[in-house]
Structures are given as C-alpha cells and as structure tokens.
Amino acid sequence: xxxxxxxxxxxxxxxxxxxxxxxxxxxxxxxxxxxxxxxxxxxxxxxxxxxxxxxxxxxxxxxxxxxxxxxxxxxxxxxxxxxxxxxxxxxxxxxxxxxxxxxxxxxxxxxxxxxxxxxxxxxxxxxxxxxxxxxxxxxxxxxxxxxxxxxxxxxxxxxxxxxxxxxxxxxxxxxxxxxxxxxxxxxxxxxxxxxxxxxxxxxxxxxxxxxx
Numbered sequence: 001x002x003x004x005x006x007x008x009x010x011x012x013x014x015x016x017x018x019x020x021x022x023x024x025x026x027x028x029x030x031x032x033x034x035x036x037x038x039x040x041x042x043x044x045x046x047x048x049x050x051x052x053x054x055x056x057x058x059x060x061x062x063x064x065x066x067x068x069x070x071x072x073x074x075x076x077x078x079x080x081x082x083x084x085x086x087x088x089x090x091x092x093x094x095x096x097x098x099x100x101x102x103x104x105x106x107x108x109x110x111x112x113x114x115x116x117x118x119x120x121x122x123x124x125x126x127x128x129x130x131x132x133x134x135x136x137x138x139x140x141x142x143x144x145x146x147x148x149x150x151x152x153x154x155x156x157x158x159x160x161x162x163x164x165x166x167x168x169x170x171x172x173x174x175x176x177x178x179x180x181x182x183x184x185x186x187x188x189x190x191x192x193x194x195x196x197x198x199x200x201x202x203x204x205x206x207x208x209x210x211x212x
Contacts, residue, residue, distance in 0.1 A: 050207035167197030
C-alpha cells in the first residue's frame with residue numbers, strides 16, 4: 001500500500017517551470033537560460049536595468065507567474081527585479097518613487113491581481129521605497145504580443161495618463177516585468193515627463209535582445 005507521500009508525489013509530480021520535465025524549480029538545462037547578466041539598455045535617454053535575456057524559458061517563467069499565479073515562478077521574477085533595483089540603487093543616490101507599468105483592468109480581473117504592482121510593492125517594502133500607481137490607461141489597447149514594433153508604438157501612443165498632474169520634478173523609477181520593443185516604457189516616460197515628473201530609470205526582470 002502506498003504511503004501518503006508516495007500518493008502525493010504521483011498526483012503532484014514536481015515539474016520544471018521551463019520545460020516541464022520532472023524536476024523541482026528549474027532543471028539544469030533551463031537554469032542556463034535563466035542567468036542574471038546585469039543587462040543595460042536605454043530608451044528616450046532613460047537607462048533600463050534588466051537581469052535576464054528573454055528566451056523560451058524566460059517566457060514560460062513569466063507566463064507561469066503572470067497568468068497562472070505560480071508562486072515559485074513569482075519568486076524567480078521577484079529575484080530578477082530585486083537585482084535590477086539593487087544595481088540601480090548602487091549607481092544612484094536618489095530614493096525614487098516606484099511606479100509600476102499598469103495592466104488593463106480586464107487583465108487584472110482575469111488574473112485576480114495586478115502582477116507588476118504586486119512585485120513593485122514587495123520591492124518597496126524590502127528597500128523602504130514608496131510605490132504609487134499613478135500611471136493609468138486612458139483608453140483600451142490591443143495585446144502587444146500580437147503586434148510588430150511599429151504597430152506597438154501606434155497602439156500605445158498617448159494611451160497612458162498620470163493621475164497626479166503636477167509632479168514637481170519628483171524622481172520616479174519605472175517597474176515592469178519585460179521590455180521588448182520598448183514602446184510601453186516610451187509611452188510611460190512621455191506621460192510622466194508631461195506631468196512634471198523626472199524619470200531617473202527603469203527596472204525589468206527580462207529584456208529582449210537586441211532592444212530596438
């Protein structure tokens with residue numbers, strides 16, 4: 001007769017998040033794709049700190065965290081963002097306001113949470129930084145993953161507004177899970193600067209290379 005532990009293992013066999021083989025967390029092959037590389041890119045004169053080069057494995061980890069709410073995948077994403085933030089803080093003496101890139105309300109309802117905001121809140125708690133959801137959508141936008149770079153820019157053009165109209169030069173650090181074409185960050189930077197905020201940088205867990 002099988003013991004409870006054996007039965008549990010049969011029903012809930014641990015699988016690698018990246019490829020699905022029997023393994024806890026990430027298998028050795030997938031670990032080679034999830035490596036912190038201290039990556040730096042620039043958009044509109046703003047420096048973006050990222051840790052992981054986007055890959056099929058990174059995509060599955062992001063999907064497992066963002067869409068499926070897998071706690072273990074959440075921890076991978078948080079660790080990458082935390083390293084990006086620590087690198088920013090090492091190079092900058094400021095204590096900026098953390099501003100997460102917003103998801104549309106329909107996406108948040110489907111997921112049951114605001115993924116990037118939740119990660120940003122954890123970062124703020126760990127590093128004693130204030131977080132504010134001052135970026136909001138002014139209109140509905142299409143799914144960026146289905147668009148090319150030109151279409152992404154058009155899709156997001158003036159799609160974000162700032163709930164606080166007078167930033168007074170306050171320094172903000174943008175937080176997002178992934179930067180691909182950079183169109184989302186470009187729009188966020190535009191919206192914040194137009195409201196008087198000073199965007200001192202951005203941090204992401206993953207970045208698609210080469211960044212266009």
